[in-house]
Amino acid sequence: xxxxxxxxxxxxxxxxxxxxxxxxxxxxxxxxxxxxxxxxxxxxxxxxxxxxxxxxxxxxxxxxxxxxxxxxxxxxxxxxxxxxxxxxxxxxxxxxxxxxxxxxxxxxxxxxxxxxxxxxxxxxxxxxxxxxxxxxxxxxxxxxxxxxxxxxxxxxxxxxxxxxxxxxxxxxxxxxxxxxxxxxxxxxx
Ligand code: GLN
Numbered sequence: 539x540x541x542x543x544x545x546x547x548x549x550x551x552x553x554x555x556x557x558x559x560x561x562x563x564x565x566x567x568x569x570x571x572x573x574x575x576x577x578x579x580x581x582x583x584x585x586x587x588x589x590x591x592x593x594x595x596x597x598x599x600x601x602x603x604x605x606x607x608x609x610x611x612x613x614x615x616x617x618x619x620x621x622x623x624x625x626x627x628x629x630x631x632x633x634x635x636x637x638x639x640x641x642x643x644x645x646x647x648x649x650x651x652x653x654x655x656x657x658x659x660x661x662x663x664x665x666x667x668x669x670x671x672x673x674x675x676x677x678x679x680x681x682x683x684x685x686x687x688x689x690x691x692x693x694x695x696x697x698x699x700x701x702x703x704x705x706x707x708x709x710x711x712x713x714x715x716x717x718x719x720x721x722x723x724x725x726x727x
Contacts, residue, residue, distance in 0.1 A: 539726060542567040542576035544602070546592035548584015548617055552711040556719045570601045578726045579605065583616030583673065583709050586644070590621060590633030599633060606637045611702040611726045613719070619705040620644055620676050627679075638700055639682025646677030658708070660689045660697060663717045670696065670708040678707060 541557055543550045545566035557564040557580075564580075567573055579602070581589075593599040606612050606622070614622045621634060625641040647654070653674065657667035670691060678695040681687060688704075689697035697706045697718075702725070710718040 539563065539577050539723070540565060540575055541578050541580060541723075541726075542573055543580045544582060544589070544598075544618070546596060546598075547588045548582045549615075549709060549711055550580075550582045550584075552709075553580045553582050553615075553719075556711050556716055559716055560720055560723065562723060567598070568596060570597050573598070573601055573605060576605075576610070578611040578613070578723070581612065581614040581618030581621060582711070583618060586617035586620035587632050589617055593621075594633055599635075603635050603637065606635060606703060609702050611722070612637075612704065613722045614638075614703065614705040615711065616673065616675060616707060616709055619678075619707055622703065622705060623676075624682075625680075626676075638698070638703055638705055639685055640678050640695075640698060640705070641680035642676045643679055644676050645674050647672060647675050650674055656691055658689050658691055658696060660718070662688060663721060668710070668718060669713040669715055670706075671710075671712045672708050673712075675707045 541564045622637040623642040627643045658670040685700045687695040
């Protein structure tokens with residue numbers, strides 16, 4: 539199995555380290571050719587507006603969009619979730635992949651200094667809660683009918699899934715807990 543990690547900006551190295559820890563082959567995706575042969579994809583957190591612009595300039599926007607729509611198993615975290623969201627408040631002219639039927643508000647918990655960690659119960663990961671690292675995190679305000687909510691914090695969805703597309707508002711790659719990536723990889727055919 540080969541996992542592509544979108545490596546245009548943001549926390550892609552940390553995702554790679556988790557995948558290394560799980561003995562999974564991962565390659566950094568920077569140009570369309572890098573996507574060829576990937577069995578799944580990780581869209582990391584970072585700055586969604588910057589990643590959006592780089593998706594356009596690298597020529598990756600369309601191929602990434604097409605592969606996700608074709609059912610490529612994809613894990614999107616934080617800014618990655620903002621990129622796949624169908625509806626982002628105040629998105630303006632910013633680029634989006636429009637792959638997940640959720641309504642999202644960027645920076646919903648405040649600035650970098652208001653970043654926090656919270657124990658998130660995620661039933662499918664077992665009894666001990668997952669350490670959710672929230673950094674300038676978005677909030678999911680609404681989910682469409684086809685979107686399954688896998689975890690909530692403060693009443694709001696923070697981890698969701700629609701078919702093979704998984705998305706978290708927090709940073710599992712910074713938590714030191716490999717369970718979420720492990721679970722995602724188990725579902726890659
Ligand atoms: N606030 C960032 C954005 O809007 C996301 C932050 C993150 O990925 N940690 O893109």
